[in-house]
Amino acid sequence: MEDSEIDHVMSEIHLGCPPATIGPFLSHFTFSSYPLLDSSNDQSMTISVDKDGDLLLPRRRRRTSPTSHSHGSFTVTIQHSITSTLPDVGLQVWKSELVLSDFVLHNMSLLNGLVCLELGAGTGLLGILLARVAKAVFLTDHGDQILGNCLRNMELNSSLFHPQAIVNVRDLNWMSEWPVEVTHADPKPFCWSLQDFEQVKSASFIFAADVIYSDDLTIALFSMLKRVMSLGCDKVLYLGLEKRYNFSLDDLNVVANGYACFRRYIKEDALCDHSDKKSSFVGKRIDLKQIPQYTKGYERGEDVELWEIRYLIEGCPSNTILIKIQIKRPTNIFVESISKAYQALTDPGFQMGIALPQFLLDIDGASGGILLLWIVGVCILLPLVITVIYLSRSSKYTGNYVMHQTLSAYYYLTKPSLAPSKVMDVFTKAAEYMEIPVRRTDDEPLQKLFISVRCELSLDPKNVKQEQAKFWKQHPAIVKTELLIQAQLTRESAALSPALQGDFRRVLELAPRLLEELLKMAVLPRTAQGHGWLRPAVGVVELSQWLIRVVNCRLFPLVQGSLLESEGISPFLQLAHFSDAVVKKIARKKVKSFQELQEMSLEDRSELLAQVAGLSATAVEDIEKVLEMMPSLTIDITCETEGEEGIQEGDIVTLQAWVTLKRPNGLIGALPHAPYFPFYKEEKLLDSACGCSVEQRVVLSWTKVEP
Missing domain, CATH: 1.10.3380.10 (Sec63 N-terminal domain-like domain)
Incomplete structure (x- = not known):
């Protein structure tokens, strides 16, 4: 009976989900790589003509279906609840999180290689987008059920992450201390480590979506923000919220819960007095009209707001103010620096001695000239000569050590x-x-x-x-x-x-x-x-x-009648223990190309090399190791004009080439197999292409096609 009296809430994002669904539900959110077109523009089109009076027809815009797997969009799979109690609202996806996702997608270049922190991560949808470019992402929330669901969503979408991105799901109670106490004896799930705290100190951006819906929660949020943003480098908070109006018995009016408390903490940047010495949160509201929509299938509405917030300590908004203060008092800074240097040089406890040869001390009154020559030669002329020689040699080279x-x-x-x-x-x-x-x-x-x-x-x-x-x-x-x-x-x-x-x-x-x-x-x-x-x-x-x-397609002769004329034996000579005689022997078994040798099964290839080619077991093992390392390239190319269905003359065409490299052993990277090259060589695309057969080599060029 008590469970039925507990209030449940439902996000309007999930209105299309089956209402009777019990337990977790999977939703698919499609994000475009380019801004979506505003459908309202189609209603305001006017008839236009060119200088000859001919009718100018509007170009058809590209419409991508929700199930499209084109390179212009990607899909994020989120496990969530359709309804939840107020303490578990983190199990749902809310509208302000989608708006904040649009902001992140619009500013991806600013997040490249940085550390990001999200408060109230909920389902982790925003964290998945951050992990596409950020170096490290910390997703924080409170409650094992919410954190477990967030971790599950990270596993479902790990293929979208940057290969070097590190994603951490951590428990953070806003009413607890910061940094959180680390327990090494009995670590709990989603607990923090000392390394995590050091990384969070270096975080440049903090994100929070739909965390303003209660006064108590808002007070706890800003208490935690004050502690987090006071440590480490300067941090910027981007906060998305949605004003939800309810009737309040205390105010006897319809109010947005938590919003008034939020505005009491924030000082408008335009109205803020930077000379105030009190620490404060200074923010400005971001115009959502300047943020294109990348998320498909939702409407923003009028009650969603996005804020950029900074925490100013002792009235200093940034390092710029500190620099201005120093410029106003250059005399004091100079005097302080000189006084410190004077104290160090006149310190009686600081003494220096120089060891000199005995014969210099035995010369009566004549050692001064020798000491002078020694000081001039060693302390002045020698460094000058070394500098001249270094500059004369280094001036011949570029930054890549090429003349x-x-x-x-x-x-x-x-x-x-x-x-x-x-x-x-x-x-x-x-x-x-x-x-x-x-x-x-x-x-x-x-x-x-x-x-x-x-x-x-x-x-x-x-x-x-x-x-x-x-x-x-x-x-x-x-x-x-x-x-x-x-x-x-x-x-x-x-x-x-x-x-x-x-x-x-x-x-x-x-x-x-x-x-x-x-x-x-x-x-x-x-x-x-x-x-x-x-x-x-x-x-x-x-x-x-x-x-x-050391494989030259033109230098090595072709085995007439046994190998493809266009390929020759040169690909086989990449392998150790291969020679012209070995190639002739395996050619009798209709293995005429290097690709045919690669496509054979392990048993058939071992039998061919051992019995037909006459190679030893050790030689066969060496060849198999090289074949497992050799890459195979697949290139998928698309040409398109952004936002348009077709390509016309004069358009700026975007060419996207997706190069997929696979190896039989499953490794992503490896050193090129170059036994005849005596130096370390990093693998590049042209090295990988050399390992492919002639049919797999692709040369790309462009030309203008006349209409």
């Missing part, structure tokens, strides 16, 4: 007509390679290396002698660099002399850094239309893949 001379050479040598086969000639013109010493003892080893890689050089076969003479007439450092790079591409580095091994490692160490800058120069538009970048860029990407993986 300015190299960037200039790459810019002027990179042309729209640059063929991929000629990228090597541009790459070796780096000033860093010019500094590699060329010794007379290197002549004979370089001649032998030239004979080994001669067929791989871009020499005209019709005039071999003239081409060879032209090649050796280049700068000796360029000749040496290109031959060492060819030694890497043809896997002939083991035959290099000990002296050339050091130069070989230096060339490879500089290569990734130089190739990255060369790619930046290659993608620069060469014409007014932005054309002319694709051909040289493809050549740079290919050269980077060849150097890192």
Whole structure:
């Protein structure tokens, strides 16, 4: 009987839910990535004509169905109650929370990488949106049932979070002390840790939605805000509320519960006297007309308000006021600083001694000149010389540790007509390679290396002698660099002399850094239309893949009749223990491409490599480890004009490319498999693309389609 007399409340957001539902209910809230269009604009359209008198028809706006899974929107699944008692209103979703969600989506860029705190998180809908960009999110409420439901919603929507975001659900009673006492002996669910308190101190933003509906609760809220906002960095509170009018027996009038108490705590920013030395909350009401609606399926109404609130301690609204006060008294600040320095230098307890050689003390009256020379040389001239040397050397380099001379050479040598086969000639013109010493003892080893890689050089076969003479007439450092790079591409580095091994490692160490800058120069538009970048860029990407993986699609011959002409054996040579002979053996079993080898089952592939290819069990295990690490790329591309159904000439088109990388072992990131590259190399997209088959490689470009 007592349960039936308990008052239950229901949010108007859940009016469409089945009224007889008992227990938790799942609702799906759809959020758009761009502002929703106001339907009222369609009623105010007027007939317009162009300068020729032709009728201008309005363009059809895009209408996205609620169940659409396009990249322009996303859906949040929330578990909630349809009705609840007043102490458990956190089990429902309220209108002010949706308005605050619109504000967060409209200001996502301001929250990127920050720590956020939400008071009265309830179902956690707002926290899910914050976790898409914030570094850490703390969702606080009181009551195990509310906190458990909030944690469940975090688990349902974890796929929407930023990969590095940390979301914490914590119990916070506004009537308790802050910081909350930490118990290490018997930790309870949703309890705080010392690390949590340190992170909350660094929180820049605090959010609270629909927490103003009772005077007692409002007093407790501002008591907790005063303690939280007084610690750590400056914090800004964004509070959303909805005025709910009820008849009050005390006032004998219709009032909004808690709203009058809330306004007594807040001083209007425009009317606030900043010279007041009392701590106070200063806020301003945000115009909701300036906040577009991103949440679908609700109407804001006239009773929802959004406030920006700051807590000013001792009348100082910000650090700007402190700076102004210091500027008004520059003399006092100077005197205080000088007096502190004077006290430190004249402190009798502070003494300094310098150890000098004995012969300086034995010279009668002549040690002063020697000491003067020593002080001038060591304390003045030596630091000056070191500074000049450092500045003269550092001025040659950019922030990426690449010489300015190299960037200039790459810019002027990179042309729209640059063929991929000629990228090597541009790459070796780096000033860093010019500094590699060329010794007379290197002549004979370089001649032998030239004979080994001669067929791989871009020499005209019709005039071999003239081409060879032209090649050796280049700068000796360029000749040496290109031959060492060819030694890497043809896997002939083991035959290099000990002296050339050091130069070989230096060339490879500089290569990734130089190739990255060369790619930046290659993608620069060469014409007014932005054309002319694709051909040289493809050549740079290919050269980077060849150097890192030592797999050159043009250098290795094709196995005629057994492999695809467009692919060759080069992808197989990414794997250890593979050679031309092994590729020929597995080709007899109709394994003609690298993709076919990857798609085989583990048992069939192991049997093929062991019995047909004749590899040992250890070799087969090594190959399987590499195949499990190799990524597979899927690219989903959409082109659209924001807010429009179609694309017309002159529109600004947004291209969204969703690149999905998967590995058989389930890892997100891994070091590229590059056993022939002797240095650490971070994985990039072009490295992953090299691991894919020819059919999976995609080159993107754009062009204007004539109507």
